[in-house]
Amino acid sequence: MTSFEQQIQRLEIIVKTLDRGDEPIAVLLELYEEGMGLACKCREYLETAEQRVTLINQENG
Template identity: 40%
Template sequence: MSEIAVEEMSFEQAMAELERVVGALERGDVALEDSIALYERGAKLKKRCDQKLKEAEEKVAAITLDGEGNPLGTKPVEGL
């Protein structure tokens, strides 16, 4: 099974992988060098999740604006 590049992951894929990385780091059962590599991967995964959330927020904002950019009555969206 080939590993998906972080840059190509969906939000859900990146979040699941990030949870796996955090779990491994919290258990502390990996060697120091492996911990460093996991931490670096975790940082990339967090950045990807942040990017995908920002994209989603921008899409929601675009949906709640009319063609001229005026608000149509925006309200917070659960989970974003």
């Protein structure tokens, strides 16, 4: 399993590659799909972290 930081790093690489647009369309489509999946996983991770922080604050508050 990759860490959140590794997923963000991979997502940054994908975005740069997509922005360049110098790969074949098939490759760009695969990268886009991978990027969307990573973005979803990162969003879920951040939502979970936010929920944990809220819970901690409520318990200690």
